[in-house]
Amino acid sequence: AIQMTQSPSSLSASVGDRVTIACRASQGIRNDLGWYQQKPGKAPKLLIYAASSLQSGVPSRFSGSGSGTDFTLTISSLQPEDFATYYCLQDNKYPYTFGQGTKLEIK
Amino acid sequence: DVQLVQSGAEVKNPGESLKISCQGSGYSFTSYWIGWVRQMPGKGLEWMGIIYPADSDTKYSPAFQGQVTISADKSIGTAYLQWSSLKASDTAMYYCTRPNYISGFFHGFDLWGQGTVVTVSS
Numbered sequence: 483a484i485q486m487t488q489s490p491s492s493l494s495a496s497v498g499d500r501v502t503i504a505c506r507a508s509q510g511i512r513n514d515l516g517w518y519q520q521k522p523g524k525a526p527k528l529l530i531y532a533a534s535s536l537q538s539g540v541p542s543r544f545s546g547s548g549s550g551t552d553f554t555l556t557i558s559s560l561q562p563e564d565f566a567t568y569y570c571l572q573d574n575k576y577p578y579t580f581g582q583g584t585k586l587e588i589k
Numbered sequence: 590d591v592q593l594v595q596s597g598a599e600v601k602n603p604g605e606s607l608k609i610s611c612q613g614s615g616y617s618f619t620s621y622w623i624g625w626v627r628q629m630p631g632k633g634l635e636w637m638g639i640i641y642p643a644d645s646d647t648k649y650s651p652a653f654q655g656q657v658t659i660s661a662d663k664s665i666g667t668a669y670l671q672w673s674s675l676k677a678s679d680t681a682m683y684y685c686t687r688p689n690y691i692s693g694f695f696h697g698f699d700l701w702g703q704g705t706v707v708t709v710s711s
Contacts (some may be wrong), residue, residue: 483651516697518634525684525704526626526634531697569634573688573695576639577650578624583633 484508484572488581494589495560503555503584505570510550514574517546517555520583521566529568530555560586591615593623593685593702600708601675608671609705611685618666619643624698625659625670626684637683640668675709682706 485508495501505515513533518526528537530546533553543558557564565588570581596610611623624639638649642661649659661668668685682704689696 514695518698520634525701526686526698527701528697528699531689531695531699535696537697537699567633571634571636571698573697576648578636578639579650580626580634580636 483577484511484575484579486570486572486579486581488570488584490584491582492585492587494587496589497560497562499560499589501557501560501586503568503570503586505548505553505555505581507551507553507572507574511572511574513549514572515546515548515553516571516573517544518569518571519564519566520569526569562588591700593687593700595683595685595702595705598706598708600710602711603677603709604674605709606671606673607675607707608669609683609707611668611670611702613666613668613687619663621687621690623661623668624686624688625657625668626686627653627681628684628704629678629681637670642666642668675707677709677711679707680709 487506489504515533517530520526529540534546545556568584594612619642622639622641625637627635637653638659640647640659642663658671684704685702686698687700689699
């Protein structure tokens with residue numbers, strides 16, 4: 483199975499900061515990667531698909547980049563509602579696999 | 590509305606069997622795969638497997654192969670996740686999810702059920 487290594491596992495930041503979360507695949511996955519946001523007690527929410535395409539309704543401060551094995555999610559200016567846990571998910575090959583998650587906390 | 594509605598919380602004893610459900614509505618149920626995701630208490634998301642309801646083609650993650658059964662009844666637009674003998678370690682939240690396709694291209698898993706909490710305890 484393709485392993486997804488996500489970093490960092492946790493991150494403290496302030497409102498207005500720019501933050502970047504990374505995900506590395508154990509083998510090339512083209513651009514078959516999505517980013518998901520999860521808040522406590524809620525189902526995950528799709529932010530980015532195909533590595534860099536913004537899901538409809540998601541604020542433009544979220545962006546994704548990368549191809550092959552290395553990917554990043556960037557939040558350009560953190561808002562209070564962005565404090566949550568973020569996951570990458572590769573959908574290139576079964577079994578699909580998630581990264582371990584990045585918990586974004588308020589500094 | 591397009592939605593996935595999951596069955597309610599379950600409390601079971603170890604060794605018991607269980608089948609939880611995920612009903613799709615507002616779209617053509619047989620045209621989209623349905624995936625299952627586990628989240629153990631305080632832990633991350635784990636991909637369990639996925640089923641195509643039109644023909645029941647199912648792909649399991651190795652960690653869950655033989656531990657659970659994923660099925661679907663296309664006549665009632667419902668997917669299932671079942672256990673024949675629960676363990677305490679099956680205690681978790683379980684989500685179903687559906688991908689979006691536009692012009693035949695995959696656009697991520699944009700539709701999620703509300704989750705089903707399964708508690709296994711003696």
